[in-house]
Amino acid sequence: MIPSRRHFAALAATTTLVLIGATAGPAHAEVPPDAPEQLRNGDFSAGTSPWFGYGTGDLGVSDGRLCTTVPGGLANPWDAGIGQDAVPLIAGAEYELSFDVSATPGTALTAVLQLGSAPYTTYASVSAAATATAQHVVKTFTAPADNPGAQLIFQIGGSPQAQTVCLDNVSLRGGEAAPPYEPDTGPRVRVNQVGYLPGGPKNATVVTDATDPLTWQLRSAVGAVVASGETTPRGVDAASQQNVQTVDLSAYRTPGTGYTLVVDGEASHPFDISGTLYDRLRADSLQFFYAQRSGTAIDGDLIGAGYARPAGHLGVAPNQGDTDVPCQPGVCDYRLDVRGGWYDAGDHGKYVVNGGIATYQLLNAFERSKTAETAAGGAPLGDATLRVPERGNTVPDILDEARWELEFLLRMQVPAGRPLAGMAHHKIHDRNWTGLPLAPQDDPQPRELHPPSTAATLNLAAVAAQCARLFAPYDAAFAARCRTAAKTGYAAAKAHPAIYASAADGNGGGAYDDSNVTDEFYWAAVELWLTTGERAYLTDLTASPLHTAEVFDAGGAFGWQSVAALGRLDLATVPNGLPAAEQARVRASVTAAADRYLATLRGQAYGLPLPGTAGAYVWGGNSNIINNAVVLGTAFDLTRNAKYRDGAVQTADYLLGRNALNVSYVTGWGEHAAQNQHSRLYGHQLDPNLPHPPAGSLAGGPNAALQDPYAANLLAGCQPMFCYVDDINSYSTNEVAINWNSALAWLASFLADQGDAATVPAPACAVTYTTHGSWPDGFNTQVTVRNTGTSPVDGWSLRWAFTGDQQVRDFWSAKLTQSGATVTAKNESWNAKIAPGGTVTFGLLGATSGGPNPAPTLITLNGVACTVS
Numbered sequence: 037m038i039p040s041r042r043h044f045a046a047l048a049a050t051t052t053l054v055l056i057g058a059t060a061g062p063a064h065a066e067v068p069p070d071a072p073e074q075l076r077n078g079d080f081s082a083g084t085s086p087w088f089g090y091g092t093g094d095l096g097v098s099d100g101r102l103c104t105t106v107p108g109g110l111a112n113p114w115d116a117g118i119g120q121d122a123v124p125l126i127a128g129a130e131y132e133l134s135f136d137v138s139a140t141p142g143t144a145l146t147a148v149l150q151l152g153s154a155p156y157t158t159y160a161s162v163s164a165a166a167t168a169t170a171q172h173v174v175k176t177f178t179a180p181a182d183n184p185g186a187q188l189i190f191q192i193g194g195s196p197q198a199q200t201v202c203l204d205n206v207s208l209r210g211g212e213a214a215p216p217y218e219p220d221t222g223p224r225v226r227v228n229q230v231g232y233l234p235g236g237p238k239n240a241t242v243v244t245d246a247t248d249p250l251t252w253q254l255r256s257a258v259g260a261v262v263a264s265g266e267t268t269p270r271g272v273d274a275a276s277q278q279n280v281q282t283v284d285l286s287a288y289r290t291p292g293t294g295y296t297l298v299v300d301g302e303a304s305h306p307f308d309i310s311g312t313l314y315d316r317l318r319a320d321s322l323q324f325f326y327a328q329r330s331g332t333a334i335d336g337d338l339i340g341a342g343y344a345r346p347a348g349h350l351g352v353a354p355n356q357g358d359t360d361v362p363c364q365p366g367v368c369d370y371r372l373d374v375r376g377g378w379y380d381a382g383d384h385g386k387y388v389v390n391g392g393i394a395t396y397q398l399l400n401a402f403e404r405s406k407t408a409e410t411a412a413g414g415a416p417l418g419d420a421t422l423r424v425p426e427r428g429n430t431v432p433d434i435l436d437e438a439r440w441e442l443e444f445l446l447r448m449q450v451p452a453g454r455p456l457a458g459m460a461h462h463k464i465h466d467r468n469w470t471g472l473p474l475a476p477q478d479d480p481q482p483r484e485l486h487p488p489s490t491a492a493t494l495n496l497a498a499v500a501a502q503c504a505r506l507f508a509p510y511d512a513a514f515a516a517r518c519r520t521a522a523k524t525g526y527a528a529a530k531a532h533p534a535i536y537a538s539a540a541d542g543n544g545g546g547a548y549d550d551s552n553v554t555d556e557f558y559w560a561a562v563e564l565w566l567t568t569g570e571r572a573y574l575t576d577l578t579a580s581p582l583h584t585a586e587v588f589d590a591g592g593a594f595g596w597q598s599v600a601a602l603g604r605l606d607l608a609t610v611p612n613g614l615p616a617a618e619q620a621r622v623r624a625s626v627t628a629a630a631d632r633y634l635a636t637l638r639g640q641a642y643g644l645p646l647p648g649t650a651g652a653y654v655w656g657g658n659s660n661i662i663n664n665a666v667v668l669g670t671a672f673d674l675t676r677n678a679k680y681r682d683g684a685v686q687t688a689d690y691l692l693g694r695n696a697l698n699v700s701y702v703t704g705w706g707e708h709a710a711q712n713q714h715s716r717l718y719g720h721q722l723d724p725n726l727p728h729p730p731a732g733s734l735a736g737g738p739n740a741a742l743q744d745p746y747a748a749n750l751l752a753g754c755q756p757m758f759c760y761v762d763d764i765n766s767y768s769t770n771e772v773a774i775n776w777n778s779a780l781a782w783l784a785s786f787l788a789d790q791g792d793a794a795t796v797p798a799p800a801c802a803v804t805y806t807t808h809g810s811w812p813d814g815f816n817t818q819v820t821v822r823n824t825g826t827s828p829v830d831g832w833s834l835r836w837a838f839t840g841d842q843q844v845r846d847f848w849s850a851k852l853t854q855s856g857a858t859v860t861a862k863n864e865s866w867n868a869k870i871a872p873g874g875t876v877t878f879g880l881l882g883a884t885s886g887g888p889n890p891a892p893t894l895i896t897l898n899g900v901a902c903t904v905s
């Protein structure tokens with residue numbers, strides 16, 4: 037290879053200094069040229085990770101070198117340093133340490149290989165006088181001790197003058213190559229380690245060389261064989277390249293704990309059969325959001341002492357934000373108070389497009405309780421269901437949690453009178469990347485607003501529109517603020533339709549770039565139309581090419597960058613005024629997508645709705661898998677066809693252990709669960725005084741692209757489903773993130789709602805819901821219920837939910853009560869009985885401040901859905 041001009045020049049200018057022999061230790065032999073490299077990212081081609089600095093300025097990569105500043109006048113050389121941990125040393129083995137170093141104006145420094153904690157035993161060291169001209173330093177030595185986790189430190193303190201020090205080509209060759217990574221995958225029989233729903237599908241996968249069917253046995257906790265059968269050979273699974281067979285034990289429905297599945301001489305991890313498996317997962321997965329809150333102290337009494345911490349980013353030193361945040365240089369000349377919201381992931385950044393989709397998904401999980409039979413009434417998502425400070429304020433806790441982010445999103449909107457007023461800033465985060473771990477309140481980095489973008493603006497408009505209709509029954513003033521923000525944002529985006537966040541703007545925070553906002557325009561128009569009923573939004577959404585396009589991708593129905601499916605799903609589920617044929621087409625597109633996800637799932641021996649190709653296993657891919665299951669769950673809500681429910685339920689099996697690694701990707705859930713997610717908050721792996729992520733946190737999951745240096749080194753050549761490691765260093769396979777946990781929360785809530793997953797009851801009632809008259813602030817509705825079943829009804833309770841702020845004011849021939857948007861109508865004593873074929877009719881007068889008032893699509897009679905017309 038011909039060196040680039042810069043490298044050539046650098047090489048020519050480098051003086052070489054070779055020091056031979058250890059400070060103390062036996063004579064050494066030559067280090068062979070093919071000796072293995074023991075340092076990671078010594079050429080800084082992958083950024084600064086895993087190097088750390090202390091007592092220095094920020095570490096940065098400049099011209100391909102790692103550079104930082106050091107203050108002058110430090111007492112000792114070791115008062116400032118640049119280092120790398122986890123360097124393996126083998127006693128008696130030969131090593132060659134080498135590096136290029138320069139310093140301006142110039143200083144003495146020492147590279148030390150040492151024990152990384154007291155008494156800091158030195159294994160080898162070399163000193164050099166660094167000048168403005170880079171010099172190459174080489175030192176060979178024999179390691180005097182074994183240490184699988186030694187520390188290399190460049191001690192760069194002690195000069196009277198401030199310095200800029202740069203390193204490049206840092207290498208430690210010698211010893212032995214790390215043995216190939218062999219993950220511990222436990223028993224070859226792979227099950228959902230949490231369990232199965234009594235009436236639901238129960239599938240498992242066995243890794244085996246056998247190609248003929250094997251016998252399986254289901255054993256109770258005391259070892260009794262309670263069911264048995266034959267496996268189905270499936271050949272080589274594409275995503276794992278394992279030869280596998282599958283087991284279907286769905287016919288066994290008896291609840292219990294501690295079951296094991298035995299096949300081919302191996303027993304699975306234990307699991308339960310229960311209709312309450314997922315009740316706590318719903319709460320755990322939502323609780324994650326409280327733990328990620330920025331700008332407020334986290335109360336250990338609510339979520340456990342280990343998670344208590346002072347408020348982060350309220351402008352209290354060493355924090356420099358987020359109460360008065362300037363833009364990046366040259367971007368704007370005002371400052372904004374953008375406190376609050378959730379930390380995005382393992383970093384302290386806050387990004388509108390990702391905050392938006394996560395908020396959407398929590399709001400949608402709540403909205404589903406108004407339109408889906410198994411969620412009807414929404415009690416499990418009501419007030420006092422989560423451990424949040426707002427518990428007991430009469431507002432459903434999931435809405436309180438969503439509001440924490442909504443308030444932040446609204447603050448990101450450019451104020452009136454400023455350039456690009458009404459647009460939303462794309463993101464706010466640290467100027468430079470920080471190291472791990474780092475508590476939010478200890479983050480010293482300057483915080484900066486990044487330019488407004490069309491994607492962020494439309495995302496904010498969509499979610500604010502959702503906010504307006506869902507908060508209307510609880511807080512009219514907040515709903516009105518959301519409505520105004522949504523309309524202002526949408527108008528601003530139409531005026532500035534092509535301002536894109538830059539893919540290169542990724543220092544100190546993620547880029548979240550997106551240069552196609554057709555889908556954001558569609559989604560925002562849908563949400564605004566559903567909320568306001570204003571014709572202009574309907575015109576825009578029907579004019580969008582995405583209104584009739586195929587929007588559900590095989591690799592992930594939706595995500596922060598592609599949101600068209602969110603518009604489609606909401607048009608299919610939220611009552612609206614689309615013509616019947618149009619409504620039918622929209623709904624059919626959802627069930628058609630669900631059929632494709634089902635076909636994919638059935639083709640995968642691990643039973644997940646994701647193709648088995650490397651291209652499908654991407655950063656955060658676990659959320660894509662779940663979002664495909666969200667489409668399956670929605671198809672079930674729309675059709676009551678159990679095959680879709682079963683698809684969503686099976687997806688949970690994959691996440692909770694039925695996979696090539698036999699790992700549960702949800703912390704605290706399952707026998708063998710991930711726990712070392714990349715996070716500055718939950719850095720237990722780096723500091724035992726810190727907690728693991730709270731129970732119910734979802735790991736990003738296998739990423740065949742291996743986009744972090746740790747995974748790239750460890751997992752090179754992995755088959756897609758194996759491209760994951762439960763290590764805090766692997767941010768591209770093992771981070772936590774709000775948009776991934778929102779997917780988990782949606783699915784967990786759906787699963788919890790399925791109870792035993794019993795046979796879906798046939799409708800036994802037909803309701804006509806007719807609004808006879810409406811005027812600007814009210815309406816008059818008549819409801820007729822017909823018993824279409826064969827047995828008499830004796831005592832009835834009819835339930836539906838309004839879409840917005842409608843309030844029952846008066847009623848007759850039934851007793852009506854309302855909680856939030858949900859209305860319950862109970863019989864009078866004189867009309868309690870409805871004979872088969874018989875009907876009862878009652879009426880109501882409602883108040884509204886305007887907006888659409890469509891007939892509900894879900895009305896239940898004693899908990900079972902009626903047909904509605």
Ligand code: 9MR
Pocket residue numbers: 082083084085381382383469470471545546547767771
């Ligand atoms: O910690 C960061 C993580 O939250 C992000 O997902 C990831 C990609 O944007 O970046 C991580 O930060 C690393 C950065 O990309 C490169 N330098 C080292 C950083 C810390 O590991």
Ligand code: 9MR
Pocket residue numbers: 380381382383385545546547548655656767771772773
């Ligand atoms: O989830 C994001 C993923 O889709 C991208 O491929 C990846 C790289 O741009 O970034 C992910 O988002 C990270 C963000 O950039 C910074 N905060 C942590 C996010 C999760 O890893």
